[in-house]
Amino acid sequence: MKYVIIGASAAGVNAAKTLRELDNSSEITVISKDTNVYSRCMLHHVIGGRRNLEKISFVDKDFFSKYRVTWIKNKSIIDINIDKRELVLEDNSAEKYDKLLIASGASSFIPPVKNLREAKRVYSLRDYDDVLNIEEGIKVSKKAVILGAGLVGIDAAIGLMERDISLSIVEMGDRILPLQLDKKAANRYQKLLKDKNIEIYTSVKLEEVILKEGGFVDKVKLSDGTEIECDMIVVAAGVRPNVGFIKNESIKIERGIVVDNTCSTSAKDVYAAGDVTFTAPIWPIAVKQGIVAAYNMTGHKKYLEDTFALRNSMNFLGLECVSLGIVEAPDNSYVVDIIETEDVYKKIIHKDGIVYGAILVGDISYCGVLQYIVKNKIDISNINKNIFKIDYSDFFSIKEDGQFKYKAL
Ligand SMILES: Cc1cc2nc3c(=O)[nH]c(=O)nc-3n(C[C@H](O)[C@H](O)[C@H](O)COP(=O)(O)OP(=O)(O)OC[C@H]3O[C@@H](n4cnc5c(N)ncnc54)[C@H](O)[C@@H]3O)c2cc1C
Secondary structure, eight states, X not given: OEEEEEOOSHHHHHHHHHHHHHOSSSEEEEEOSOSSOOOGGGHHHHHHTSOOGGGGOOSOTTHHHHTTOEEEOSOOEEEEETTTTEEEETTXXXXXXXXXXXXXXXXXXXXXXXTTXXXXXXXXXXSHHHHHHHHHHHHTOSEEEEEOOSHHHHHHHHHHHTTTOEEEEEESSSSSSTTTOOHHHHHXXXXXXXXXXXXXXXXXXXXXXXXXXXXXXXXXXXXXXXXEEOSEEEEOSOEEEOOTTOOTTOSOBSSSBOOOTTOBOSSTTEEEOGGGGTSOOSHHHHHHHHHXXXXXXXTOOOOOOOOOXXXXXXXXXXXXXXXXXXXXXXXXXXXXXXXXXXXXXXXXXXXXXXXXXXXXXXXXXXXXXXXXXXXXXXXXXXXXXXXXXXXXXXXXXXXXXXXXXXTTO
């Protein structure tokens, strides 16, 4: 049996490790464009100068030899022949497989804004190579614009801020981190960023990049007419799955590669895991899917049960925050409880005993139990207690024989 994995990141590496743990004798090959294994979530620390490539690796140096995995690195897959069970690499060599896992992740999306794709010194932040390119930009830049104020955009801002680049962030939502935070929570971060002299423009779109001689970035023009001078732009406007090598509809693709809860695709013996499936483009889900795929590739039935992706933790500029589920009540039928002090902001959105969302800023001590309640839609209507004080003990009762019983199950 020969297992082949496309991608050497969260999903691919965890799948390779699990395959070896479950199957001691088969051949395992990982093929990746990446030449190193590293955490993309930490790339901004490399920009900021706090870490180097080695310090963002999430495997030991001897990982591939220890798990007896052949790693073909720095090579792109350009085609798959499902009938022949064969991959075509960029040098036109072929790699046979018996079972295939596609864990090729996603790439940054550069929106079709006038001059944005053509301009020089426009960067994305997805791969280590992007960091090297940004580094070249930093050498000749004093001012940067960050397009998009999601987690990646704010990561980029923090990294560049640490390199003394003067920054403007442009976000089309009415606040930064619009998927993770409500207005009040976002305002707390916006204040911290503004205190660091970072300009924030919300509810505006990038309309055009104005170029100077040589095709270099000179200014950006926003939809409200504002013009911001800059030497470089970092685009953090979302991602698209890496599926370009799948041709002739040989594998079903919608937003990403379509998988069931065993990570099987529409093609026989082909599995997919991680951002390429677009189940939820976050690290923990990619890891879980990689592991689930490996189990099923080796004939052990395992199902992906937890795709709860609406959880985010962040700690920008020393302010801790966790957000879970929805961040705004959809309508007036929901109850919204809030605690607000100078240092802390907490909000819980619930209806008929079910908590649909929560935001904790400044004090995240309560996030474990809250995540459990939100993720599992636990009914808390029988717990007569302040909603901010519910803890695990509230879900246990003592049976007549003295044993503890878990009430929520
Ligand atoms: C700046 C940044 C910050 C982030 N912060 C967080 C965070 O705080 N929390 C969180 O949960 N998530 C975060 N993420 C998202 C997280 O990094 C991804 O969800 C995760 O990396 C997905 O892992 P993956 O294995 O599916 O794909 P990827 O990490 O995208 O890896 C894809 C792999 O496939 C390879 N590949 C792609 N195409 C080909 C091809 N044609 N041929 C061969 N190989 C190919 C690549 O070289 C790579 O090895 C962040 C991402 C970025 C960029």
